[in-house]
Amino acid sequence: MGGTHPVVSGVDGVPDLLTGLATTRAIRRLAPDPIPDDDLATILWHATRAPSGTNRQPVRYVVLRDGERAVGAKSLLAESFRVGWADKAASAGYDQGSALDPTSRKGRSRAAMQHLVDHFEDVPVVVLVCLVRYREANPYEGASVYPAVQNLLLAARALGYGGVLTGWHRAVEPELRDLLEIPDEVALHATVPLGRPLGSHGPVRRLPLGDVVYDGRWGAAADWAVDPLGTEFAGPPPASSS
Amino acid sequence: MGGTHPVVSGVDGVPDLLTGLATTRAIRRLAPDPIPDDDLATILWHATRAPSGTNRQPVRYVVLRDGERAVGAKSLLAESFRVGWADKAASAGYDQGSALDPTSRKGRSRAAMQHLVDHFEDVPVVVLVCLVRYREANPYEGASVYPAVQNLLLAARALGYGGVLTGWHRAVEPELRDLLEIPDEVALHATVPLGRPLGSHGPVRRLPLGDVVYDGRWGAAADWAVDPLGTEFAGPPPASSS
Numbered sequence: 001m002g003g004t005h006p007v008v009s010g011v012d013g014v015p016d017l018l019t020g021l022a023t024t025r026a027i028r029r030l031a032p033d034p035i036p037d038d039d040l041a042t043i044l045w046h047a048t049r050a051p052s053g054t055n056r057q058p059v060r061y062v063v064l065r066d067g068e069r070a071v072g073a074k075s076l077l078a079e080s081f082r083v084g085w086a087d088k089a090a091s092a093g094y095d096q097g098s099a100l101d102p103t104s105r106k107g108r109s110r111a112a113m114q115h116l117v118d119h120f121e122d123v124p125v126v127v128l129v130c131l132v133r134y135r136e137a138n139p140y141e142g143a144s145v146y147p148a149v150q151n152l153l154l155a156a157r158a159l160g161y162g163g164v165l166t167g168w169h170r171a172v173e174p175e176l177r178d179l180l181e182i183p184d185e186v187a188l189h190a191t192v193p194l195g196r197p198l199g200s201h202g203p204v205r206r207l208p209l210g211d212v213v214y215d216g217r218w219g220a221a222a223d224w225a226v227d228p229l230g231t232e233f234a235g236p237p238p239a240s241s242s
Numbered sequence: 243m244g245g246t247h248p249v250v251s252g253v254d255g256v257p258d259l260l261t262g263l264a265t266t267r268a269i270r271r272l273a274p275d276p277i278p279d280d281d282l283a284t285i286l287w288h289a290t291r292a293p294s295g296t297n298r299q300p301v302r303y304v305v306l307r308d309g310e311r312a313v314g315a316k317s318l319l320a321e322s323f324r325v326g327w328a329d330k331a332a333s334a335g336y337d338q339g340s341a342l343d344p345t346s347r348k349g350r351s352r353a354a355m356q357h358l359v360d361h362f363e364d365v366p367v368v369v370l371v372c373l374v375r376y377r378e379a380n381p382y383e384g385a386s387v388y389p390a391v392q393n394l395l396l397a398a399r400a401l402g403y404g405g406v407l408t409g410w411h412r413a414v415e416p417e418l419r420d421l422l423e424i425p426d427e428v429a430l431h432a433t434v435p436l437g438r439p440l441g442s443h444g445p446v447r448r449l450p451l452g453d454v455v456y457d458g459r460w461g462a463a464a465d466w467a468v469d470p471l472g473t474e475f476a477g478p479p480p481a482s483s484s
Contacts, residue, residue: 014259015258016400017256017257017261017397018256018284018400021288021292026293038466045469045470045473049266051268054334055476057448060455060456060460061456063455064458070458092296130460140409142387143384143432146389147392149385150293150389153293154263155259165293167385179459180459181459183460189382207299209290212301212303213283213302214302214304216309216311217311218304224279224282227287228287
C-alpha cells in the first residue's frame with residue numbers, strides 16, 4: 001500500500017535482519033547514560049510496526065525517564081525487582097552450586113541479574129507495556145502485545161542498546177498503577193528496562209531445534225530441523241521447572 | 243558467551259534489521275509452492291532465538307506440510323478459518339460500505355482474507371505454536387510465546403516468505419488436538435500459515451506514535467514521540483471495537 005518506504009533505515013552499524021534475530025539477547029547490565037529522544041522514538045516506532053489482532057493496536061507505552069513521577073515509579077519497581085530476584089534466586093537454585101562460581105554460566109547470569117536489581121534506579125529508560133483490553137482477560141491476549149515488545153528489543157539492539165522483557169512489576173502493581181494513573185481496564189503486560197549494554201549482544205543458547213519442532217503431529221521427529229553450524233546449546237530447563 | 247556467532251546470516255537480499263521490522267506485514271495471499279526444508283529450519287531456528295521466562299523455552303512448533311495427518315489438520319483449519327472470517331466480516335463491517343470497493347484499503351484487506359480462507363488447503367506450511375504450560379493459564383503467559391512468533395514472521399520475511407499470526411484454530415481446536423495428539427497440558431497459542439507472498443511486504447499503517455506513547459504517566463503527551471518522514475497512518479480502530 002502506498003509507494004514509499006519509511007525512511008528509518010540505513011543507520012550505521014545496523015545488522016542484517018537474520019543476524020539481528022540471532023544475536024539479540026537479554027541485557028541486564030545497563031549503563032546509566034540517557035537514551036536520546038530520537039533514538040527512543042525510533043525504538044518505539046519500530047515496536048509499533050508489529051501486528052495486532054484486526055490491527056486494533058491496543059498497546060500503549062508508558063516511558064519512565066527522569067521526571068518526578070518516573071523516578072518514583074522506578075524506585076517502586078526497583079523494590080519489586082529485588083523481591084522478584086530474591087524469590088527467583090531461591091526457587092531456581094541461583095543461591096547454590098554452580099551459580100556461586102562467577103565463571104560459570106549460571107554464575108554470570110546471577111551476576112547480571114544482581115547488577116540489574118542493584119542499579120535499577122539508574123536504568124535510563126523503563127518502558128511499561130500496557131494493553132487496553134477490549135475483551136475479557138485471556139491467555140491469548142498477549143498475541144497483540146508481545147510481538148511489539150520483541151520488535152522493541154530488536155530495534156533497541158539495532159541502535160546499540162539493550163534491554164530485557166520482564167514481568168517483575170507484579171509485587172508493586174497496585175502502587176504503580178496509582179502513581180501513574182493507569183486505568184483499571186488497562187493491563188500491564190511487561191516492564192522493559194533499556195539502556196546501553198555494559199556487556200554485549202551475541203548468540204543465545206537454546207535447546208537443539210529437533211527438541212522443539214515436530215513434523216505433522218505432536219512429538220513426531222522432524223529430521224530436517226537441524227541447527228546451523230556454530231549453534232550453542234542450552235542445558236536442561238532451570239531447576240524450578242523440574 | 244562463546245566466541246563464534248551463528249553462521250546463518252549474509253543471505254542474499256536480507257534487509258537490515260530496522261528495515262525488516264518496518265516492512266514485515268501480514269501476508270495472506272500465499273503461493274502453494276513448498277518451502278524447502280533448509281529454509282523452514284532456518285525460519286524456525288530464528289524463532290527459537292527469542293526470549294522466554296527464565297529461558298525455560300516452553301514453546302513447541304507442530305509443522306503441517308503434506309503428510310496425511312497434516313492434510314487432515316489443514317482441512318479442519320480451513321473450515322475454522324472460514325467460520326472465523328465469516329464472523330469477523332460481519333462484526334467488523336467487512337460486508338458493507340468501503341469494504342465492497344475492491345480499490346479501497348478495506349476492500350483490499352477483505353480480498354486478501356478471502357483469498358486466504360479460499361485457498362487454505364493449499365498453504366504450503368502451517369505452523370501451530372504451542373506452549374507447554376508450567377503454571378496455571380494466565381493473561382501474561384504469551385510473554386514466552388509471541389516473541390518467538392514475531393521472530394518466526396521476521397525470519398520468514400528475511401528469506402522471502404510471509405505469513406500471518408492468527409488464532410483461528412479455535413472453532414476446531416478439540417478435533418485438531420485429537421488428530422495431532424496434542425496433550426491436554428499444552429496450549430495452542432497461534433496458527434501461522436507460511437509461504438511465498440503473492441503480493442509483497444512493505445510499510446504497515448499504524449496510529450501516530452504520539453497516540454500510543456506516554457511520558458512519565460498514563461495519558462501524558464510525549465512531545466518527542468514523532469513519526470519518521472514517510473510514515474503512513476492507520477485510520478481509527480475497526481468498527482467492532484467502537
